[in-house]
Amino acid sequence: MATEQPLQYEIIKPTSTHTATVILLHGLGDSSQGFAPVAMFLNKTVELPHVKWIIPTAPTRHVTGNKRTMRAWFDIKRLADRQWGDDSDNEIDMEDSANKIKQIINNEIESTGISSERIVICGLSQGGVMTLYTGLTFDKKLGGLAIMSSRIPIPTKIASIASEHVKSLPMFWAHGEADKLVPPEWGIKSVDILVNELCVTRLAQNATDSSQAVPGISYFSYKDLEHELGEAELLELRKWILKVVPIDTL
Secondary structure, eight states, rough: OOOOOOOOEEOOOOOOOOEEEEEEEETTOOHHHHHHHHHHHHHTTOTTOOOEEEEEOOOEETTTTTEEEEEOOOBSSSSTHHHHHOOOOOEEEEEEEEHHHHHHHHHHHHOOOOGGGEEEEEEEEOOOOOOOHHHOOSSSSSSSSEEEEOSSSSSTTTHOOOOTTGGOOOOEEEEETTSSSSSSHHHHHHHHHHHTSSSEEEEOGGGSSSSSSSSEEEEETTOOOOOOOOOOHHHHHHHEEEEEEEOOOO
């Protein structure tokens, strides 16, 4: 059920002049406090001193798939027996959470004067679904979207509600080949939808070796990684963030 309450969130402040913001969205059952170490890891070098990290906590709601009340961006009717492309996601919850995330983005733009193109959304698992739903439907162009161990939301409908900015977004996708909760095939199919239906450019992995990010999506797979974040992908993500919101761009 949709609520009017804004999201609560943790902030990790930049250590130099603030010129970029990264919003990190946790997975099912987690919280901003539980996900904050990801920001701390990404922020522990001198490469990203200009970045402000915002880590929201998802609303508490009943999750039908595991019969529990927990932090969740949206209800899921089925978990253990999910099939690719089924309709078990609660789209009303999804839109409600996306609107709350967009409120954080708009507040950030209004309160800091930072351009939307200096704001990046990154998400893990259910947070990755919300990264896509929010970023693909936002009415302003963002700096980029990063998705880890996740899948595209409402695959039969997403193209019809996506904004005109989608084709110009840099996107990063990382997925573990040993992921049993969100199979890597779902990540590959999701990228195919972005490419074939939303006209997003498929980039070679070495595209991240360039000095600047370019529009399009790069897919990274990790052989022994399960449904979790690994150090190798976080190091790659840090490189990507530095390219989409470089320190020398004001």
